Amino acid sequence: MTETAPAPAGAAAAPVVLAADHVTKQFRVAGGKLTAVDDVSVEFREGQVLAVVGESGSGKSTLARMLLRLLPVTSGAVLYRGRDITRIKGADLRRYWHDVQAVFQDPFASFNQFFTVGHMLRRSLQTADLGGETAEQRIERCLGYVGLKPEDAVYKYPHQLSGGQRQRVMITRALLVDPKVLVADEATSMLDASLRVSVLNVLQDLRRDLGLTVLFITHDIGQACYFADQVVVMEHGQVVEHGPTDDVIFNPQHSYTKRLLADVPNLKGSLKSQRLG
């Protein structure tokens, strides 16, 4: 679809919002050091969906946490709109955390079971600049982006929502503070296929309507195929392939990407009949 895959020329023209510049992360572990992210450089361009794919343990979440400034880098730099934010603190860092929002895998984990969704959303707005809107108006507007009405969510407790609704509420919470970048780390992995696709549609709409830049982290290359503009493939902490989605998925160059694609189950074939020859 042309609207999900802008022409390379347009892609190149969009300014770089967020970038990792030779970022490395080492963890101290029993018996030595583990390099979870190894000299990674990637650029995220405004209004694009960039997917980071790779098997579990390849360093995707560690990279995301460094970009989110939730984890210090061992070396390298994180750049936001061209500015090195690797070591910013205080009000600067809080502003960065407004601009760059995260949605994680298990929406249950980040919900306090004793508060209503409305309570949780209002708390997220405490430090936000409402620019003339009331808190209720802002909440209603942001719920609208994810296809929820206030009555569907505001008075409900987390356990009264379905998995898909919970994940939409988490996206709403991220959107309340008017972010420029959304980092979604396996945000749809726990959802059934049909719910997953509706959440991906929401992210796609946000990109189109708000110009949001989406960093979509997944072990599932099929989801990247559905809606990413660019795909970054990670293996053992390193970026092994990076390019427009069509190139990476339909004309992979690196052997790891090829293997990853070859192993993805599909609806076309039965392994059983292949085995029987």
Next chain:
Amino acid sequence: MSEKILMRATNVTAVYAGEEGADVPAVDNVTLEVPEGEILGLAGESGCGKSTLGNALAMIANPPLYVLGGQMEIDGQSIGLTTLGKSANARHRPYRGQVVSMLPQGAMNAISPTLRIRRLVCDVVHAHHKDMPRSEILDRASDRLDMLGMPKRVLDQYAHQLSGGMKQRMVTVISTLLDPHLLIADEPTSALDVSSQKQLIEMLLAMVEAKIMRGVIFITHDLPVLSMVTDRLAIMYAGKIVETGRTEDLVHQARHPYTSALLAAVLDPTEATRTKHVLGIPGAPPNLGHPPTGCRFHPRCAFVKPRCSAAEPAFRDEDGHLVACWWAEANPGVTVPVEVNLA
């Protein structure tokens, strides 16, 4: 084609007992069969009752889950599945693990990381054969690993030393050491990377070829995985099977609108995925305590007609492809047009 049926379960009903009689019938009058040597996939959105049905068939239901009814014919034996009555547990015990073996969801995470695999193997077998010598059990296990092309040294390792994929393959081998007639595997691939998924699937196929077990029920919501490994599929919605038949027929000629919607939502890395826009199924699955009247899918169905909420559609048998849907009834042999799920 006259296939031999390994297992036929009829009219299985299971409820979670709630407070003040508010029972949740999670499996409602389900009938299911597995032909000899085949793998049956059981699919449907989470919460539709797949694990509950698996537990009922494996005879491992525990309160608050009660199996109210159902009969299983397997290998010439007829077993009442109900867990009501004092003797049910004693009646079911001889079948567990040996006639029907359950590989529960998340089994690989349930193993203590500091347990040596050989110890686990012995514990599992001793639960059924108190007196079998350890040496005999371990010989059997290492022969089995050999046969499946897996390294025997795994037996000497601790669970935490194994990768997720290896652990899952090990628990699968262990749960079939007693050569059960039927293996029920609940979401065995859901927590694995694609490469480990493929290894597990290939191992399962090798086990069926080697007749280690004579049939498998493979539970997952992941249709691509099922389409690689199964001979047949049963699609479950809100406690009921709505469509069942040969895998290639369901995948390519879905007759039930729910099956079609699930298939449309599959995102595999293909050109088709790149260019399609899936609508997703509107609404959410029902609360099983208060299921919708008539066809339970009617509040979410693109083909809904007034009679859909008035009466429950019966199964229609089209050459072994069974479907329960009023639209299918009115359109015999017609594949659900996939376009209704796309924008």
